[in-house]
Amino acid sequence: MAMDAGTLIIGACQTGVQLAASLRELGDTSPITLVGEEPHAPYQRPPLSKELHGGTIDVAALSLRTADWYRGQDISLITGERIVHLERDNDGGAATSAGGRTFRFSRLALATGAAVRRLPLEGAELAGVHYLRDASDAARLAADLAAARDVVVIGGGFIGLEVAAGARAAGKRVTVLEAAPRLVGRAVAEETSEYFRAAHQRRGTLVVLDAQITRLAGTGGQVAGVELADGTQVSADVVLIGVGVVPRTELAEQLGLAVENGIEVDEHGLCSDGRTVAAGDCANLPNPYVRGSGGRVRMESVPHALEHAKTAAAALLGRREPYRMLPWFWSDQGDIKLQIAGLSAGFDQTVLRGDPEADKFSLLYYREGKIIAADCVNSAADFMAVRNALARGQDIPAAAAADVGARLKQLTREPAVA
Structure with a gap:
């Protein structure tokens, strides 16, 4: 009988570590090898966009587990x-690394994550132009930010706005260039988008929407500015390009696995071959949110990475546990803390609580009269009330929620039964 080569997890990230930990928690005693590049x-990873302004990044302080933990769990961690x-x-099967090492496996888990989406811009190779995905990216960006005066962020998503807030707090002149007509448009409704535009501008950041960039200009190999289609020149010592990510599917494609905006998996985390699992940012899965709008989704968040890894680990051991979770997300942008509970896709009504100009409000999303999500800015109590209600299958009536003097926790009730 062939020796059990154990589980190979490709991707030494939050998903990969949780997958390995879950295998041990479920009683798996076979070898586990966790490989990262x-x-x-x-x-x-979340602190990388928030802790850039001391000039250095302390990766050791951000470690998920200690070396003793890996040894104690008998998990072989291979880096580089x-x-x-x-x-x-x-x-x-077997996996081969760029360095020529071979790793045999009996079971395979793909936690390959995502890579930054790159823009084909003239001047993108200039010094001072950055993308941000990993600790090495963050270290280079932090070093350049320390000496910068003018910072341009291309892309008005959460990562870009977090970096912009930090740079502004550090005394830099900051411009955010967003090609779309509003900020974070894929994640939130117009009311929340407009709040972020106004809030960042109140704090001194110039926000340009519908920005069409033609090239990055430089002097002596160093970026000096960003040129827009209308002829505007925006000065820049540092440019961060943050226009989203693309799932890493190349290894899945080698195996002939189904791929469409990520590695397609079923509700148990199993790929199309029925024996490989994929989890986290790289996976495209049936919507796990019971109040969701159906279809398939690919989510990028730490809570999803952790919970999806647990489901995938169970599947590797032959346990079929459908993945169900309440999605939630957060973004810290200086003194602005956004917390999102649920998924708002398909909403047909919103309720605003609080005052956006006071930097404290919640936007509740409803579909067919039932609450499905909420954006909460500096409103932790509202966030927890909505998150708990959604997790328990409860409702918060829209008419009552509009009363900002009422506590959402006290308005929570069981949904009406037809």
């Missing part, structure tokens, strides 16, 4: 190895 042990080839056989 970065030189660092797995670390937290990028897997470039996968092949399957009856016993499992």
Whole structure:
């Protein structure tokens, strides 16, 4: 009988670490190998866009687990190895790294994450032009920000706005250029988008919407500005390009797995071959939110990474546990803390509580009379009330929620039964 080569997890990230931990918690005693291409042990990524302004990044302080934990769990952590080839056989398969190492496996988990979306801009190769995805990116950006005067952020998503807020707080002149007609348009409704535009501008950041960029201009190999289609020149010592990410599916494609905006998995985290699992940012899955609008989704958040990894680990061990979760997200932009509960896609009504100009409000989303999500800005009590209600299948009537003097927690009730 062939020796059990154990589980190979490709992706030493939050998803990969949780997958390995869950296997052990479920009683798996076979070998586990966790392989990542970065030189660092797995670390937290969310702080990277928020802790850039001391000139350095302390990756060790962001580590998810200690070296003793990996040893104690009998998990082989391999860093600095990028897997470039996968092949399957009856016993499992083998993975080969760019450095020529081979890793045999009986079970395979893909936690390959996502890569930054790159813009084909003239001047993108200039010094001072950055993307932000990993700790090395963050270290280079932090070093350049320390000496910068003018900072331009291309892309008005959450990462871009977090970096913009930090740069502004550090005394930089900051401009945000967004190609769309509003900020974070794919994640929130117009009311929340308009709040972020106004809030960042009140704090001194110039926000330009419908911005069409023609090129990045430089002097002596160093970026000096951004040129817009209308002829405007925006000065820049540092440019951060933050226009989203694309799921990393190349290894899944080598195995012939179904791929469409990520690696397609079923509700258990299983890929189209029925034996490989994929989890986290790289996975395209049936909407796990019971109040969602159906279809398939790909989510990028720490809570999803952790919970989806648990489902995938169970599937590797033959346990079919449907993935169900209440999605929630957050973004810290200086003194602005946004917390989102649920998914607002398909909403047909909104209720505003509070005053956006006072930087404290909540926008509640409804579909067919039932609450489905909320954007909460500096409103932790509202966020917790909505999150708890959604998790329990409860409702918060729209008419009552409009009364800002009422506590949402006290308005929560069981939904009407037809």
